[in-house]
Amino acid sequence: MTELFNLQSASVQFGSVHALMDCALRIQAGERVALIGSNGSGKSTMLRLLHGLLKPSRGILSVDPSAPQAMLFQRPYMLRASVLHNIALGLWLRGTPWAAAKVHALAALERVGLADLAARSAKALSIGQQQRLALARAWALKPRVLLLDEPTASLDPTAKREVEKLMQDFASSGMTLIFSSHNLGQVKRLASRVVYLEQGRVVADLPTRDFFNGPLPLAAENFLRGELG
Amino acid sequence: MNTFSSSLSSAFSLLAGRDALLLDVVLRSLAVSGLACVIASSVGLLLGAWLGVSRFKGRGAVLALLNTALALPSVVVGLVVYLLLSRSGPLGFLGWLFSFNAMVLAQSVLVLPVVMALVRQTIEDADRKHGEQFTSLGAGRLMRSLILLWDERYALLTVLIAAFGRAISEVGAVMVVGGNIDGFTRVMTTSIALETSKGDLPLALALGMVLLGVVLLLNVLISLVKRVVIRT
Numbered sequence: 001m002t003e004l005f006n007l008q009s010a011s012v013q014f015g016s017v018h019a020l021m022d023c024a025l026r027i028q029a030g031e032r033v034a035l036i037g038s039n040g041s042g043k044s045t046m047l048r049l050l051h052g053l054l055k056p057s058r059g060i061l062s063v064d065p066s067a068p069q070a071m072l073f074q075r076p077y078m079l080r081a082s083v084l085h086n087i088a089l090g091l092w093l094r095g096t097p098w099a100a101a102k103v104h105a106l107a108a109l110e111r112v113g114l115a116d117l118a119a120r121s122a123k124a125l126s127i128g129q130q131q132r133l134a135l136a137r138a139w140a141l142k143p144r145v146l147l148l149d150e151p152t153a154s155l156d157p158t159a160k161r162e163v164e165k166l167m168q169d170f171a172s173s174g175m176t177l178i179f180s181s182h183n184l185g186q187v188k189r190l191a192s193r194v195v196y197l198e199q200g201r202v203v204a205d206l207p208t209r210d211f212f213n214g215p216l217p218l219a220a221e222n223f224l225r226g227e228l229g
Numbered sequence: 230m231n232t233f234s235s236s237l238s239s240a241f242s243l244l245a246g247r248d249a250l251l252l253d254v255v256l257r258s259l260a261v262s263g264l265a266c267v268i269a270s271s272v273g274l275l276l277g278a279w280l281g282v283s284r285f286k287g288r289g290a291v292l293a294l295l296n297t298a299l300a301l302p303s304v305v306v307g308l309v310v311y312l313l314l315s316r317s318g319p320l321g322f323l324g325w326l327f328s329f330n331a332m333v334l335a336q337s338v339l340v341l342p343v344v345m346a347l348v349r350q351t352i353e354d355a356d357r358k359h360g361e362q363f364t365s366l367g368a369g370r371l372m373r374s375l376i377l378l379w380d381e382r383y384a385l386l387t388v389l390i391a392a393f394g395r396a397i398s399e400v401g402a403v404m405v406v407g408g409n410i411d412g413f414t415r416v417m418t419t420s421i422a423l424e425t426s427k428g429d430l431p432l433a434l435a436l437g438m439v440l441l442g443v444v445l446l447l448n449v450l451i452s453l454v455k456r457v458v459i460r461t
Contacts, residue, residue, distance in 0.1 A: 048361070051365060071365045073365075077359035079376070089376070090366040090367070093368050
């Protein structure tokens with residue numbers, strides 16, 4: 001299997017705040033990795049680091065440059081433009097001519113079931129639809145790695161199911177998924193591996209089944225008990 | 230109060246009668262300030278947006294200078310432009326002193342920091358909130374500033390109103406570089422100052438009302454544009 005990410009003793013510091021400390025993580029192609037942990041544990045920082053939006057303050061991060069990435073943010077931002085143009089912009093920014101970008105964008109909208117809304121203003125969509133649009137925008141870039149920061153955090157159950165279904169489809173097409181979540185049910189359904197973070201440190205890194213069946217380090221055990229209890 | 234009310238009624242008569250002198254001054258004012266805003270905006274929007282997303286050594290000092298320039302007295306701007314355009318100045322060869330062009334140049338200089346500073350703040354705030362998402366899509370710094378500029382276009386209309394308001398209401402710069410020459414460089418504000426000193430209060434008041442009316446009309450138009458856009 002191809003190794004996509006290799007993080008060695010990596011730390012990220014914002015001023016005096018240590019967002020990540022001495023983290024080690026290797027991710028292979030095709031994995032579905034869930035990052036879990038309480039608020040402020042470093043999940044989003046880890047995703048931003050892997051995506052190249054941050055540089056490690058210390059340590060080494062090796063990324064396979066041949067694997068294109070896309071990221072879905074917790075609150076995806078939509079431009080004051082049509083649904084179609086929101087997707088086409090991403091493609092255009094990566095070098096696709098505008099006319100071709102619009103054609104690809106429409107295909108991406110069909111993929112997530114939003115083709116009928118192509119001409120509508122993206123700002124006018126519901127939060128669930130915006131999340132699907134953001135997924136389409138990411139998917140249109142044909143990434144091999146998709147990073148998702150709490151992709152279903154503010155969605156109702158129906159929208160949550162739709163987004164999860166899309167994530168499952170993407171994963172089954174061979175895409176590597178790395179996502180953060182507070183929803184342990186979702187982690188069980190989608191992840192092949194769970195990385196538990198606490199105060200910027202990787203405390204547990206196990207296959208999903210092993211993670212939920214323990215034994216775990218005490219901190220992860222307590223988190224699990226708190227979330228499930 | 231009698232002087233005020235009689236001046237006011239005379240002012241209304243001048244406006245209703247479309248007084249030629251009044252129209253001439255009003256149209257010139259609009260042309261000078263409008264053109265100055267177009268020039269300052271075309272430069273200021275781009276530079277302000279770039280400043281909003283860029284990070285470089287000395288940026289803090291540049292921002293401090295820019296914010297200081299917001300408080301530039303218009304007569305000082307007039308004086309500097311006067312020195313630049315005077316025969317012995319570096320731009321003296323243009324022969325623009327006491328002309329329409331000199332007034333446009335002076336107001337452009339006056340308004341440029343307003344546009345740049347307000348655009349910089351708007352774009353920086355937007356970039357802090359959403360910039361990473363555009364970087365993730367593949368936008369570099371310059372492209373990010375252009376995308377945000379376009380995306381914040383309705384918020385930036387308010388910046389343009391502020392710039393136009395600053396330009397059309399100033400008197401010092403146009404007085405110094407234009408000279409308030411009748412039928413040539415006389416604009417609303419210089420005319421108000423002159424007519425007041427001569428004691429012709431109705432004309433001064435009528436010009437003041439037009440000045441306020443123009444800014445009010447502009448505000449209403451931009452509010453309408455925003456409302457229509459939000460509705461559609």
